[in-house]
Amino acid sequence: MLMHDAVIELVGVTQRFAAPQGTYTALANVSFHVGRRRFIALVGPSGSGKTALLNLMAGLAMPSEGHVLSSGQPLKNLNRTAAYVFQQDALLPWKTVRQNVRLGLELRGRPDEALVSDWLRRVGLDGFSEYYPSQLSGGMRKRVALAQTLIVEPELLLMDEPFGALDIHTRLRMEAELLELWSASRATVVFVTHDLEEAIALADQVMVLSAGPASRITGSFEIHLDRPRDLMELKTNEQFLSLYRTIWTTLRPEVMPR
């Protein structure tokens, strides 16, 4: 059944890639939908096709079988309602912080310097607007990436292990900032991570992907933790721990087979 209030919906999606020995099936018959303004986390071991899923939702890749629907319409090209925060550094190294944040508006032909300044302030980088990415720390670069994607007010925000390369404390701070920015924007978020704690702490719903090849969704869990969440306290909270234990029993066999 098509869910027309779904921002993004996958219907029987299978994804194959050409590989040295024949074809490699990354995703097999994956179906799910993401309701408006929800925060979904996808967890799974390495090679479980998490990035492939995001690329499908972004329209950067097309499914071998099945359909991807964006607000009910089949996605045939780039998803113009989506923004993507990549795992690797994707800032343009030859542009300053301000130019990087401005880029999305500039490409759409509606530059708005006041809005750029506003976003630089929101991510705490107003003092660094003329710096180049190479002169910033990893956490600051992620903040620029967040401002760069959120400034275009995407309906759907796709995030591929955005904080994976950060140290644990910077990461905690960035997670808190992300929740704050998200609650102000109320975009729909699909957040990919291999870290179950991070997934539970941030999301409304956690979906578990099986190990590849032919990954599929093996479990989906609602996270009924109150918002706003205090990430510093949350992880010792009894409710959090019991959710962790429940989901881990599903994730564990994928991470450690046998």
Place this chain on the structure above:
Amino acid sequence: MTVRTGRILVALGLFGGWELSSRLGLLDPFFFSSPSAVAVRAADWLRRGTIWPHLATTVFESLAAFVLGSLLGIATGILLGRSSKMAEILAPFIQVANALPRVILAPMFLLWFGLGPGSKIALGVTVVFFIVFFNTFQGVHQVDPVLVDNVRMLGASEQQLLRHVLLPSALTWIFSSLHISTGMAIIAAVVGEYLGSTRGVGYLIAQAEGVFDTTGVMTGMFYLALVVLGVAAIVKQCEQRFLKWKQPAPAPSEETL
């Protein structure tokens, strides 16, 4: 010891040794001239103003060859960098053309374009083009696919992609070869003049050589060295301006020229 004092010491050793051996008769001044003779001749050319038209001709030819060759190289590099099919079709032709010794072309260019600057510029273009083309091609080809995806997701059209990602990426490669391509443009101009012309530093050198005037040859080379140093300084300035974002990584040194 600072770099500067080190450089002065090396220069003193080289030119002092040359001057001394020439005075002591270790080197025959007829074959090897001497720094003092070159200095006197250089000052003489300057005072009489005879050097200016020749310097201007060589600089003009080098500059024209550099600009034309770069434009052609960048355009072709982007075109082939974006179309792997076309790149594959043209690859053997480009390889063969690049393997041709350019000096052999010089007499042909003289026939086609005459004794004036045209033949020298053409020679320079054939040299500069390939250097810039290969670097642009690499720059476009090896651009980080994540950058391309990111900018496309942010809403870039193909043309905007070119402007915001592909060209800047290629520019870093082009700049890394700028010392070589500017140097080659000057060499091509001088070789062209040397083989047949009516004006230019290469012409001066050829004239002096014709009458076994080693001092004249050396003086021509001295002025050429000044041009090369000037160009290297300008290139370094451009690098610092356009590759500002690459700092604090140390800039490649100009001493490799």
